[in-house]
Amino acid sequence: MNLIKRQHGSAFPHVMDEIFKDWRGGSQLVNRVVPPVNIKETETAFNVELVAPGLKKEDFNIEVDKGLLTISSEVKAENVQEDGKYTRREYIHTSFKRAFTLPETVNEEGINANYADGILTLTLPKKEEAQPKAKRLIEIS
Template identity: 55%
Template sequence: MSNLVSVPKNENLVNSNLNQNFPVLSNWFDDIFNRDLPSVLTSNFNTGITLPKVNIKETADAFMVDVAVPGLKKSDFHIEIDNQVLSISTETSEKSEHKEENYTRREFGYSSFKRTFTLPESVNDEKINASYNDGILNILLPKKEEAKQKPARSIKIS
């Protein structure tokens, strides 16, 4: 560890006998606020679930949204569209009780998330469909006919 001390222009050292084992308060605040939130605050510590990762792919005919959410059932999901905003959410809870002669153990857990996406005007919201297989929620957002890319064609010069 370096014991270098910056010297102000007036060449006076203030607090030259600082205990080097304690962080300077301003550095400590900077460290706290410049860091991502601790995982304890952003995850469900009962299951380890954080906001699920999402892949979005665009093709000529549609957008495909894949959400990685293993361990859930398709009945756990709520998918809604309101004013061109797609919302994907879930809430699950789990309770268990174990009784033996001298004690009873009760455990419970709760997890939830909500992801929202603003849909482009080109999405045909009447034909959106979703499926859930092998821990991946797949949502197909077909494009309106007028928004689909048309294949390249040659134009004859007259």
């Protein structure tokens, strides 16, 4: 009796790899990965950094509705190569959507965003009453 090692639980890993391999040796399967997010809280704001290289700032849609911050992107492209009698046409469609429930301490009107070097940065300022008060000395009269 021969034992056959399976990869990732698939009975046909090599067959599937060959079917979805393109001519350059890569895979035509696209990993649907949600961009990673870092959230940092300071005394005056929350800073959200979303890593999304290769996009333009026009590709993002950022909305705030009833305390829910939604960041999404959808990019569609078509690549056509004509070489003699052969035509190669590829469609590219990538999208993601991230949603975050905002704490009540966030000033929704003051939210701003910046996209540079593949990182979308959002600054969510805290309301004045949520910020810590400066230390002060009280004199006794």
